[in-house]
Amino acid sequence: MTSNYGADQIQVLEGLEAVRKRPGMYIGTTGPRGLHHLVYEVVDNSIDEALAGHCTHIEVDINKDGSVSVMDNGRGIPTDKHTKTGKSALETVMTILHAGGKFGGGGYKVSGGLHGVGISVVNALSEWVEVKVWRDGKLHTQRYERGIPQNELIISPELEHATGTCVTFLPDLQIFTVGIEFEYTLLAGRLRELAYLNAGVAITFTDHRQNEPYSEIYCYEGGIKEYVVYMCREKEILHPEIIYVSGERNGTYVEVALQWCIDSYNDNILGFANNIRTIDGGTHLEGLKAVLTRTVNSIARKRNKIKENESNLAGENVREGLTAVISVKVPDPEFEGQTKTKLGNTEVRGIVDSLVGETLNEFLEFRPQIADSIIEKALQAFRAAEAARRARELVRRKSVLESSPLPGKLADCSSRDPSESEIYIVEGDSAGGSAKQGRDRRFQAILPLRGKILNIEKTDDSKIYKNNEIQALITALGLGIRGEEFDVSALRYHRVIIMTDADVDGAHIRTLLLTFFYRYQRELADQGYIYIACPPLYKVERGRNYYYCYSDRELQEKLREFPPNANYTIQRFKGLGEMMPEQLWQTTMNPETRSLKRIEIEDAAEADRVFTVLMGDRVAPRREFIETHGTKLNLNDLDI
Numbered sequence: 001m002t003s004n005y006g007a008d009q010i011q012v013l014e015g016l017e018a019v020r021k022r023p024g025m026y027i028g029t030t031g032p033r034g035l036h037h038l039v040y041e042v043v044d045n046s047i048d049e050a051l052a053g054h055c056t057h058i059e060v061d062i063n064k065d066g067s068v069s070v071m072d073n074g075r076g077i078p079t080d081k082h083t084k085t086g087k088s089a090l091e092t093v094m095t096i097l098h099a100g101g102k103f104g105g106g107g108y109k110v111s112g113g114l115h116g117v118g119i120s121v122v123n124a125l126s127e128w129v130e131v132k133v134w135r136d137g138k139l140h141t142q143r144y145e146r147g148i149p150q151n152e153l154i155i156s157p158e159l160e161h162a163t164g165t166c167v168t169f170l171p172d173l174q175i176f177t178v179g180i181e182f183e184y185t186l187l188a189g190r191l192r193e194l195a196y197l198n199a200g201v202a203i204t205f206t207d208h209r210q211n212e213p214y215s216e217i218y219c220y221e222g223g224i225k226e227y228v229v230y231m232c233r234e235k236e237i238l239h240p241e242i243i244y245v246s247g248e249r250n251g252t253y254v255e256v257a258l259q260w261c262i263d264s265y266n267d268n269i270l271g272f273a274n275n276i277r278t279i280d281g282g283t284h285l286e287g288l289k290a291v292l293t294r295t296v297n298s299i300a301r302k303r304n305k306i307k308e309n310e311s312n313l314a315g316e317n318v319r320e321g322l323t324a325v326i327s328v329k330v331p332d333p334e335f336e337g338q339t340k341t342k343l344g345n346t347e348v349r350g351i352v353d354s355l356v357g358e359t360l361n362e363f364l365e366f367r368p369q370i371a372d373s374i375i376e377k378a379l380q381a382f383r384a385a386e387a388a389r390r391a392r393e394l395v396r397r398k399s400v401l402e403s404s405p406l407p408g409k410l411a412d413c414s415s416r417d418p419s420e421s422e423i424y425i426v427e428g429d430s431a432g433g434s435a436k437q438g439r440d441r442r443f444q445a446i447l448p449l450r451g452k453i454l455n456i457e458k459t460d461d462s463k464i465y466k467n468n469e470i471q472a473l474i475t476a477l478g479l480g481i482r483g484e485e486f487d488v489s490a491l492r493y494h495r496v497i498i499m500t501d502a503d504v505d506g507a508h509i510r511t512l513l514l515t516f517f518y519r520y521q522r523e524l525a526d527q528g529y530i531y532i533a534c535p536p537l538y539k540v541e542r543g544r545n546y547y548y549c550y551s552d553r554e555l556q557e558k559l560r561e562f563p564p565n566a567n568y569t570i571q572r573f574k575g576l577g578e579m580m581p582e583q584l585w586q587t588t589m590n591p592e593t594r595s596l597k598r599i600e601i602e603d604a605a606e607a608d609r610v611f612t613v614l615m616g617d618r619v620a621p622r623r624e625f626i627e628t629h630g631t632k633l634n635l636n637d638l639d640i
């Protein structure tokens with residue numbers, strides 16, 4: 001310990017104690033989402049170093065003991081002593097809230113919602129942290145426990161003159177009481193996203209928890225341009241070259257990549273501010289949409305594709321078939337909305353508008369063929385929208401869905417009172433069978449869905465609503481389609497419970513359903529009508545007693561209770577269909593004994609985000625990933 005235990009030291013302890021007392025204020029939750037934020041927080045520091053131009057490689061490792069290491073080849077956190085406090089800069093960064101920014105670094109501190117709280121918060125919420133800094137030909141190390149330094153900086157000479165930082169931390173089970181198991185998929189999704197957003201930065205991600213380490217490298221020289229290529233990989237593109245804009249004004253950096261596709265009828269625009277996905281949009285997206293509409297209209301008029309007496313193309317016409325990524329870096333970002341994922345800075349609207357306007361105008365002026373094909377696509381969209389509007393007026397709002405009967409495979413409950421009724425959305429017919437036999441039919445309805453439903457990412461609205469499984473779902477719930485007002489009073493059940501297997505396919509279907517609800521029936525998630533069922537993973541039998549375990553941790557704890565040479569059997573439930581109806585009722589459906597997880601809007605937003613980077617990807621590495629990690633994924637450890 002440092003010897004000068006003065007006022008400074010007491011202040012430090014009070015600061016970190018405040019974080020440990022109210023962790024939610026700093027990282028949102030102490031559930032899985034908050035746990036994963038610790039990693040993002042540490043990685044963000046290395047990303048900042050990369051943005052400052054001093055770091056090219058970041059390595060993230062999940063270690064065998066469950067700790068995580070984040071290593072970079074940046075300049076290394078400064079280690080020189082502060083004359084005033086007698087502490088090293090390193091110790092200051094590790095122990096004082098929000099100290100990071102004081103030591104230079106980028107001016108684009110990520111401060112959306114839960115990010116940007118500083119590495120000291122990770123320190124406060126970890127059982128231990130070990131920091132290594134390579135600088136000035138020396139290795140500096142220091143260990144902390146629950147935020148408190150355990151030794152002075154240990155300085156040893158290094159032969160190699162490399163620089164960099166490595167932070168290893170083990171989250172504190174006293175804080176994260178539901179467990180500290182990191183989920184590969186979630187971390188991989190965010191790391192890949194960061195690699196796309198920061199062109200050229202290589203991020204290596206390795207999981208050492210199995211016998212064979214599993215590793216992936218994300219590095220995209222083309223940055224968001226490559227992201228757009230990836231998003232369009234299965235579509236037919238309208239123009240060969242991705243339209244790319246980058247520029248800076250008043251300290252705000254703007255980067256945009258655009259690609260129109262022929263066989264796509266909606267738009268897919270991803271927005272980011274300071275590396276945070278702005279799911280709820282904001283001023284950067286408003287600026288982009290405004291300038292797209294204005295520029296395409298103006299070029300269309302110049303090229304005489306719209307006559308003087310004809311009206312302008314609407315924004316949605318212009319955006320039809322557009323895939324885009326916009327990433328802005330703002331010195332003082334303001335994040336708004338329930339999930340803090342909407343950029344509020346008003347100055348950004350005009351900056352995006354003018355920077356994109358200049359480049360896009362020039363791009364299209366010099367490429368009249370591309371301009372014409374984009375205009376033609378928008379004109380078609382305009383005509384189709386007009387035709388659809390006339391058709392709708394003719395039918396007088398009599399939608400197909402309104403008149404359709406309840407789906408055949410719905411096993412409805414007898415109650416007609418939504419407030420006491422629940423519907424289980426179950427994966428597959430065999431699980432559906434068990435659930436139908438196991439339920440209490442007075443208030444529990446069962447809707448089995450077949451297979452993978454559909455991939456929302458790759459399809460447009462009209463196809464989604466034509467899909468049998470989605471139609472069955474919407475009709476069973478009693479809801480209309482997007483665009484018409486959402487009417488909660490029409491909702492037939494006030495608990496919509498997603499019950500999928502605890503494996504990769506189950507996780508996929510759950511993510512897909514949450515994404516669907518998030519995008520098309522957001523009110524349901526907003527108002528807390530959506531739940532996740534928590535089926536057990538194991539049944540342990542010993543003599544005449546049996547126990548259900550809902551996570552690997554619970555299983556380990558149960559086994560530890562037994563004497564060393566006890567006889568017992570473990571049954572692992574591979575799917576819900578393997579459970580007897582009575583078992584399913586007892587463990588998962590009986591309101592007296594079951595546990596349900598209510599989905600909050602943030603969970604649905606997170607599902608939407610993971611879905612975008614991971615779920616559309618069906619290339620070989622993903623298959624390999626599922627084979628390696630399939631058994632590790634555990635429903636009970638997920639927030640989503």
Ligand code: 0RA
Nearest residue numbers: 045046049074075076077103105165
């Ligand atoms: C401020 C100044 C300098 C380095 C860093 C921050 C830094 C912080 C972290 C956190 C993780 N990795 C990092 N790498 C660098 C360097 C100032 C100088 O050398 O002049």
